[in-house]
Amino acid sequence: MKASLSWLQSLVPGLPGAPDLVAARLTGAGLEVEGVHVFGAGAECCLVVRVTAVRPHPSREGLRLVTVDRGSASQELVCGAPNVPEPGGMVVLAPLGTYLPAKDMTIEPRAIGGVTSEGMLCSEAELGLSTDGDGIIVFAPDFVPPGTPLLEAWPSASDTIFEISLTPNRPDGLGHIGLARELSVLFELPFAPPMPARLAAREHDVAIVIDDGERCPHYASAILLGVNVGASPAWVRHRLNSLGVRAISNVVDVTNLVLLEYGHPMHAFDLALLRGEKVHVRLARAGETLRTLDGVDRSLDGDDLVIADAAGPTALAGVMGGAGSEVKPTTENLFFECAYFDPRTVRRSARRYGMHTESSHRFERGVDHGDTDNALARAVALTQELAGGLLQGVKRVDQKAIEPGRVSLRMTRMTQLLGHAIDRDVSTRVLKSLGFVLDENGSDADTYRVPTHRPDVSREVDLIEEVARVVGLDAIAAVRPRVRPSVPVGGRERLIRRVREEAVGLGLSEALTYAFVAEGDLALLGAPAPAVRLANPLHEHHTVMRTTLLPGLLQAAARARRHNERHLRLFAVGSIFLEGGELPAERPTVAFLLGGERPAFLSRLQSYDAWDAKGLAVSLVERLVHSTPEVVPFEATTRPQHLHPRAAGRLVLAGKEIGQLGLLHPDVVDAIDLDGEAWVAEIDLSLIDIDVPKRTRFMPIAKFPISSRDLAVVVSENILAGDVARVIGAVAGDLAERVDIFDRFQGGTLPTGQVSLAFHVVYRAKDRTLTDAEIDAKHAAVVTAVTSRFGGTLRAWYRQEPE
Amino acid sequence: MSTEVEAQIDQSLATLRAAFSPRFEAAAGAGGEPALREENAKILGKKGELTAILKQMGTVPGDARKRIGEKVNLLKQEVEARFEALIKTLAASKRDAELNALPFDLTLPGRAPTPRGHRHPVSSVREEVLDIFASLGFAVHDGPEIELKENNFTRLGFPPDHPATDMQDTFWTTSGTLLRTHTSNVQVRAMMSQKPPMAFVAPGAVYRRDDDVTHSPMFHQIEGFVVDEKVTFAELKGTLAEFAERLYGPGTPIRMRPSYFPFVEPGAEVDIGCVFCIQPSGTRRGCSVCKRTGWIEILGCGMIHPVVFEHCGIDPERYTGFAFGMGVERVAMLRYGIPDIRLLFENDPRFLSQF
């Protein structure tokens, strides 16, 4: 909402002229002033001067040399405007040194075609008064004596404009009268709203029929005959322009002035274009259409409230008039409407057609339903002032009475809620000056009638807020918060935090990724089909909620690679959205991505490989639950399609699959333009219990010594080391404390297709020192089992000398 | 006979006595400690020269034997002493050489156990804010990101078809649920399932249909709320003042401006004294961050609206409460001087590695 300081000053005599002071007080009371700017900046330096001579420029076509009388002196100027008046006409001169912010220019002497011009004749656009830059401002010859300062002759050419950001609960602030009332309270000054005389006229003959009193409780109207539609005078145009409303014609401008003054939208119909002497406020019927003033044909909905004449809809109630009954320069007779429409009805229609008008904005928030007569009378008076016309008749239909609310305010409650006592006198004064009517004076409670301009107030707490905001929240002294025992951060936040801590500790960097993704990305990654689709996505690549964290990570990786950042260690932690009950299941998940080369120490960089990915995934889980997950390669039939056939594994913890990891499938790499390979892993955190480590039980430290044996076998390269280790462990049984692989070797003297695997087996018994013979026998059994099971040949087995 | 042998032995001992030290020195000089030990073994070892001399003693009579024995022992001690001394000298010069060798090039990079990982700035701020409220006795409460209209709007007192909902342009799902527009849904859920007193903070992702320099369609919020008997606006103010001092430093002032959120009343927006243009004197000059006002808006707050209590089955006469909410991205952007919210979601390694 834009507001004019000079207009407010006329409504609140004595209001300070210092814009910052007014702005600060409005902001302090909850009507936030976001900006203050000057309308007509530069006009204060300009003079009204008389043209005394005009001759063509000696060398430049289209330019003229204009001699002007500025009262004390004459001067000659170069002017290119097409509308320089005959001698005697009056124009506006910006003297040397004037700064015109609208054009960001300072007037300096300029030589044009050999003639020096010391000043400029101005258009309205150059002064920022309107967008009209076609010609200079011209006044009648007898306007004012030459040399009169422009603002003396034309005070409306300068103003201070506030940009006020109004919250939706304050429709009263959408008109200058409402803002003035507020300021009168804040500055404790008298409030002087216009008092238009009651319209004294007979009822006119146009029938007014209202079908639904809920949607249109009040409808006031007036008919004016014989108006002269034309341009508005300067003060009207300036006022409208200063407030961001385009001046159109005196009649339309009047409705806009009243809108800006009362905050109450009105509409003017050309009476001749209202068919059948009838106004019918009703719901649109099936198949009806309306061409609105913006020239768009709209197929109406059965929920739209329309103003119809005998032939059909002619306005969309409270939103926009129809082109068919628009006031034009030829209009002679007017039908003025000033009604109260149901906010929700107007809002639904406005949203249905994506229209947001000055009118719908106000009706949606709730205009003052008690001021229809005043606004209408004001409009009639202004029209008669600007366009003449005879008031032929008025008519008012009240389909439904809107009862004023009555609200009690207990002083004890106010003190209790605010933690600060406010004097009852102060509270009463504030509320009364805001327009609340004190109805009843109880021992502790006052009962107020709510004024019609405050539809937002319906409860005691609303009154408390009114008092508090006017008194000022700064007046309420802060009280130290009561002491509560501090609590550890718990819940899902704690889990996510632990995961983040470990992931960062493992050298991963956290990415913040969107939860909405493109459906195609999920399909590409073989992720579960989306459980949640957006009905109104903002972008076509954000249409469903993710069922995997990978799309966001992959986008980040692809973007980084486009910017030549090739080495990536990223993770993301957040929810994925899967099928659930009434609401989807939101599962906490972590995913990471490795790409490019692992950091190396004074050696050639090498690309991340399967064991980097596995090591990271295993370490992450290990650090969270203090036990080691297994990685089990996927079978071809169950392998997720986004992973490479050669490198795809499930992460298994205590027999349960908790995640997947692997190399991104090259088809996926190509599809998302990743430009190089990437290793990815994703872990379901709902299966991770970070409290497990707390339940650790101490185990006695082993008393008896260990004894180790090594074992190296040559087997076919398709034998998995883990399978061999498992057999070793199974055969060695309880005596094997650990089985570690320490070498894997191919090539050299080994036949093609063969691989040498070397294991280190640590033997120990819990209850005795093992004898060499016992261990050797066990290890021999291990060797036999391994060679026979895997068809391998023994390369060596030997015992390690204890150090 | 015996004296002849004795004289011979004496002769051998004298020869050895004269020779052992130069021999040790020569060996040590040529072959270091191993050669020295070898030389020592040649003299004192089981098959060594001194042992050989000792073996000749069997042929001499008792008293001469005793004498020779003493001489041999004496020589043995001399040899051992010399040997030990040389060993020590050798060790010392070895230590010395080691100490004086070329220093390691400590300007070469260190071998990091793992590369450094980076927390996202939004996460760092989120953790810090939650820790502050946890220490003030607020427990963390979770809630779903996809929510029923009732919990996101209706029970919070958003009237249907009301412009208040324009303040939070909503993503709807095809099944009629919505992406929560604030974490205030947690307030509703907590109040519907628990009895006062309660003090919670609810962090998490929220969604609004907005996308520009200062708005992201997904962002993060932390809402806090307290419900108890006799909770006051003054206490809300005190709580937020405490928070501001802990997050932005002691002495950071707050200012409250009345504002409107459907689920609180009185409602307010909270500004902190600008932390970017504060002068050593404590005054604020005004800067581009605070738009020359000296104040920066950081959160919205208010007393929980009685209608919310009614919708959640809590007696609004008996209980009062306050609630506040802040955008985590905004706090992070202010803290680190990040000008564009989109930087937070691009995950550029050159961005992430700065935090």
Ligand SMILES: [Zn+2]
């Ligand atoms: Zn500042």
